[in-house]
Amino acid sequence: xxxxxxxxxxxxxxxxxxxxxxxxxxxxxxxxxxxxxxxxxxxxxxxxxxxxxxxxxxxxxxxxxxxxxxxxxxxxxxxxxxxxxxxxxxxxxxxxxxxxxxxxxxxxxxxxxxxxxxxxxxxxxxxxxxxxxxxxxxxxxxxxxxxxxxxxxxxxxxxxxxxxxxxxxxxxxxxxxxxxxxxxxxxxxxxxxxxxxxxxxxxxxxxxxxxxxxxxxxxxxxxxxxxxxxxxxx
Amino acid sequence: xxxxxxxxxxxxxxxxxxxxxxxxxxxxxxxxxxxxxxxxxxxxxxxxxxxxxxxxxxxxxxxxxxxxxxxxxxxxxxxxxxxxxxxxxxxxxxxxxxxxxxxxxxxxxxxxxxxxxxxxxxxxxxxxxxxxxxxxxxxxxxxxxxxxxxxxxxxxxxxxxxxxxxxxxxxxxxxxxxxxxxxxxxxxxxxxxxxxxxxxxxxxxxxxxxxxxxxxxxxxxxxxxxxxxxxxxxxxxxxxxxxxxxxxxxxxxxxxxxxxxxxxxxxxxxxxxxxxxxxxxxxxxxxxx
Numbered sequence: 001x002x003x004x005x006x007x008x009x010x011x012x013x014x015x016x017x018x019x020x021x022x023x024x025x026x027x028x029x030x031x032x033x034x035x036x037x038x039x040x041x042x043x044x045x046x047x048x049x050x051x052x053x054x055x056x057x058x059x060x061x062x063x064x065x066x067x068x069x070x071x072x073x074x075x076x077x078x079x080x081x082x083x084x085x086x087x088x089x090x091x092x093x094x095x096x097x098x099x100x101x102x103x104x105x106x107x108x109x110x111x112x113x114x115x116x117x118x119x120x121x122x123x124x125x126x127x128x129x130x131x132x133x134x135x136x137x138x139x140x141x142x143x144x145x146x147x148x149x150x151x152x153x154x155x156x157x158x159x160x161x162x163x164x165x166x167x168x169x170x171x172x173x174x175x176x177x178x179x180x181x182x183x184x185x186x187x188x189x190x191x192x193x194x195x196x197x198x199x200x201x202x203x204x205x206x207x208x209x210x211x212x213x214x215x216x217x218x219x220x221x222x223x224x225x226x227x228x229x230x231x232x233x234x
Numbered sequence: 235x236x237x238x239x240x241x242x243x244x245x246x247x248x249x250x251x252x253x254x255x256x257x258x259x260x261x262x263x264x265x266x267x268x269x270x271x272x273x274x275x276x277x278x279x280x281x282x283x284x285x286x287x288x289x290x291x292x293x294x295x296x297x298x299x300x301x302x303x304x305x306x307x308x309x310x311x312x313x314x315x316x317x318x319x320x321x322x323x324x325x326x327x328x329x330x331x332x333x334x335x336x337x338x339x340x341x342x343x344x345x346x347x348x349x350x351x352x353x354x355x356x357x358x359x360x361x362x363x364x365x366x367x368x369x370x371x372x373x374x375x376x377x378x379x380x381x382x383x384x385x386x387x388x389x390x391x392x393x394x395x396x397x398x399x400x401x402x403x404x405x406x407x408x409x410x411x412x413x414x415x416x417x418x419x420x421x422x423x424x425x426x427x428x429x430x431x432x433x434x435x436x437x438x439x440x441x442x443x444x445x446x447x448x449x450x451x452x453x454x455x456x457x458x459x460x461x462x463x464x465x466x467x468x469x470x471x472x473x474x475x476x477x478x479x480x481x482x483x484x485x486x487x488x489x490x491x492x493x494x495x496x497x498x499x500x501x502x503x504x505x506x507x508x509x510x511x512x513x514x515x516x517x518x519x520x521x522x523x
Contacts, residue, residue, distance in 0.1 A: 018417045018502035018523075021470060043261050052260035054468035054491050061468035063260070066503075131466055131492030134264045134372050138466075175371065194374060199363060200262040 005073070008033050008080050012060075019069055024060040035060050036129040036204030041081035047072055055204070056129055089207040089231040094163055094185040095218035101182040105165060108148040116184070117212065119143050125170055125208045130200055135174025135192030137202060142170045154180040161187045163210075172208075174200075188213070188221035189229060201226050235391050238306040238355055242386040243337070247295030251357075251376035251388075254287035255487065256365040263491045266471060267367035267375065270348050270446070270487055270510035272503065274312040278352035281309035281329050283393065289359060289366040289376065291351040291388075297340030298382070300351075302332045306392070307354045313346025313511060329354075346511040355390040369488060411508045414501060416520050419474060420467070421496035424458040432456060433498070434522045438482075442514045446488040449509070455480030458496050466492040472506045474499035484509065 004027075005012045011027035026035070039055025042062070049068030054061040064072045096117050106113060125139035142165065150166045158164070158179035164171045166181035173179055174192035191201045202208070209231070213221065242249070252275070255268025269275035269292055276286040291298070297315040310317050310326045317324045317340040324330055324338075326349075332338075343349060359366045359376035368375035377386060425433065438453035456476055469475065473485040475495035484501060485493070499520070501509055512518055 015420065017419070017500050020472075020500075020502055023420060023468070039261060043258075051257045052266070052470075054260050054470070056466050056468055056492055058465055059467055061470065063470060129466075129492075130261065130263050132263055132490055134262065136263055177371065194362060194372060197259075197363060198262055199259065199264065 005076055006078050007076060008038060014073070016069065021061055021063040022069075022073070024062065025058065034128075034204060036127075038081060040203055042076075045081055047075045050075075054131075056131060087205050087207065088202070089209065090202070090226065090229050091209045091211045091231055092229060093188045093213040093218065093221050094210045095188070095213050095215055096185040097215070099183045101164075101184065104151075105146075105148055105182050105184060109146055111145065116146060119146055120170075120184075121210055121212060123170075123210070125210075127202050127204050127206045127208065128169065129204055133175060133177050134194070135172075135190070135200060136177075137172040137174075137191060137200070137208075139170040139172070139208060142168060144168075148182055150180045151182070154178045155183075158183055159186065161190055163187055186218060188218050189224050189226050191226060193226075237304070237358070238353070238390045238392050239303045240306070240353070240388050241301050241303055242298055242382050242384055242388075243301050244299040244384055245382050245386075246293055246298035246340075247343075249291055249293050249298045249382045250368040250380075251289050251359060251382070252292045252367045253289040253365055255367055256363050256369075256374070259363050260470070260491045264363065264372070264374075265369065265447075265488045265491065267365065267369045267446075267487050269350070269367075271312055271350070271507040273507045274348070274511075275350045275352070277327065278309045278311040278350045281311075281327070282307055282352045282354035284352055284354060288352070289357050291353075291382075293340075293349040293351065294343075294347060296342055297349065299337065299339040302334060302336045302338070303387075304334050304392075305332060306390075307331045308338075309352050310349060311352075312349035313343040315340035315343050315349050317349075343513075345513070347513055348511060353388075353390055355393045358389040358391065371488075411512065412518050413521055414509050414512075414518055415505045415523050416474065416499045416501050417523050419497035419499040421458065421461075421463075421476075422498050424461050424496050425476075425498055426457050426459055429456040429458075434520055437517045437519055439517055440512050440514050444486075444514060446486055448486050448489050449484040451482045451484065453481070456482065456498070458498070461496065463494055463496060466494050467497065469493040469497065472501040472503065473497050474501065486510070 012024040016022045036055040039060045043053040049071040052063040125141040128138040128140045160176045162173045162183045163185040164181035252269045255266040275290045279286045279288050362374045366376045368379045373379040432454040436454045438451045441450035475483050476498045
């Protein structure tokens with residue numbers, strides 16, 4: 001079943017499936033607000049009957065409790081969501097460790113490891129979306145010269161807090177999991193804190209920057225809190 | 235308040251603590267987790283007068299062996315594991331009272347895959363991010379998210395009044411089913427005409443390589459003529475994804491919250507309960523709603 005909805009002055013098509021969830025897709029003409037940002041705002045509005053929100057760059061998925069479809073969708077009619085959380089900027093300490101994946105990155109980009117690192121350090125990386133597995137962060141802003149296609153066969157296990165390149169994205173793996181992206185460095189601090197809600201400390205729209213550290217500094221900073229790497233004046 | 239206690243003597247196939255799942259954290263890419271057959275788990279809880287979403291023991295393929303170290307009451311639902319209490323057969327779908335020292339055991343699941351044990355009272359288990367559901371990858375849930383091992387002790391607050399028996403129980407009769415209803419998924423129309431036909435006419439099997447993250451289906455190869463999604467899209471338990479090899483995967487309770495494969499179908503919640511009881515390797519068909 002399809003219908004439409006106007007949300008934050010944007011038109012959305014709504015498709016519902018088995019009366020259990022809906023996918024919201026923006027009409028072609030507008031893309032004023034990034035969808036993961038809007039998804040976070042909908043989640044924080046605590047709509048009655050709504051259980052979960054999943055937001056990717058092209059779709060917002062709303063999952064409701066049994067029988068709550070109309071209740072949830074009617075609360076969304078012609079609504080604007082003010083997401084008051086301020087945009088935060090962090091400067092993350094990264095150790096660009098030796099790794100087999102560097103060979104592929106250098107080959108695909110035609111750049112040396114030092115050139116890749118220099119280019120990476122110049123960038124600002126806004127959080128595009130959260131997805132895949134807990135603590136995984138998709139980042140925009142990767143310079144086009146550093147785009148490297150994902151691996152055909154994923155690595156069985158990547159180390160926790162690994163920075164990686166996948167296509168047009170920079171990504172951060174918080175947990176040791178299988179990985180199809182190219183590992184380029186380790187971050188000393190974790191954005192994942194499963195003892196609190198929300199369990200991921202960065203939000204869509206927040207900006208990450210990279211600060212190079214060597215292995216010794218990386219190890220000294222392990223276990224530091226993310227807060228101490230927040231940029232002041234933001 | 236008195237405390238009830240049991241100890242796992244043998245863990246069986248895969249026994250975990252699960253409840254209705256970790257709701258509200260999918261945005262942060264946490265899988266919902268939770269019981270694979272919600273109707274059976276809910277029935278077990280209702281029988282012992284617990285909240286129907288309360289934690290239960292979920293048993294898979296082979297029954298655990300459990301020693302009750304205090305009195306208590308429990309209910310067994312789901313697949314038939316040939317349950318016995320101190321060597322005497324016990325029925326499913328009713329309340330059973332036990333005394334300290336009683337031993338609950340069983341064999342292999344027959345005609346189904348998963349069984350549930352609810353115990354009356356409030357379980358004294360961890361509920362990180364609002365749920366006791368065990369998730370191995372994050373270590374969230376009761377028992378640090380891990381499968382129960384021999385020696386694990388479960389404790390609960392005994393209820394004020396014992397539940398007594400409930401006169402009439404309408405059991406879902408949880409047995410492996412041969413027909414699973416599904417609806418069209420967001421990319422269903424990408425399938426070519428022949429594949430649409432194959433999907434609703436041919437027999438599929440649940441591959442033995444399946445796990446709580448996803449069920450791989452063995453059956454005729456389906457095709458979306460090489461179409462690919464430009465970016466990752468939301469997925470949830472029940473979503474049927476088509477991999478480039480032409481084989482489909484049904485996303486299950488511990489599955490990812492986003493994915494990159496076309497979503498050709500969706501198995502609704504009540505049907506997913508039945509799907510999750512299909513014996514690995516057994517045949518079934520999809521019916522398109």
